[in-house]
Amino acid sequence: MIWLALFVAVVVAVITAAAVLGRVDGSLADATTTMSHVPLPDDQLTPDDIDALRFDTAMRGYRMSQVDAVIDRLRREIGDLDDELSRARQAGRALGTTATSPGSSESSESPESPDDLGGTEAERA
Template structure:
């Protein structure tokens, strides 16, 4: 009886395996998921561009190459914006200094209490 049950179990497992595998198409390697780069190369990134990025998933998390590309692009954009902000702040500080200097030179001298008329 034991041998009969063992043979029946093997037949059932083999039948299920054949049904699932069939010609092997169910377990063929799938094409790797790739990043469909929605980041526009011709203009600076906007918040909506970042929100639209969906990184492809690999076996053990995200694909490092795709993540590195996105992070490199974001890092370059942030560095460029920081440089532009620093440039504009320096220009603004220079304009303020010039304006204060001009206002100080145009102000008439103040008369103090020593002018005893």
């Protein structure tokens, strides 16, 4: 009888440990690679570059220097894209105001309606 109780206790302990470690429901994260951290490419980033990004793990998580470098790089690229977008919007506004200015060759007014031409349709035909 003591052997049965011991066996049940061991089985319960193993199942509990497996559940705590995530081995029961198959919800483990992707296995980490043994490869060293590969930094981001120097040219413009693509979504695939970000998806493929992996950091080395350290005692209490990821290596802070690697994560900080990537965050700094992303911050710079986002800032550059924001600046480029602002310049493009300003250029678009400048083109829009130039086209509608009084001295421009294109008129911003709509063409005359048939009622503004005067007379009846029969007289205009």
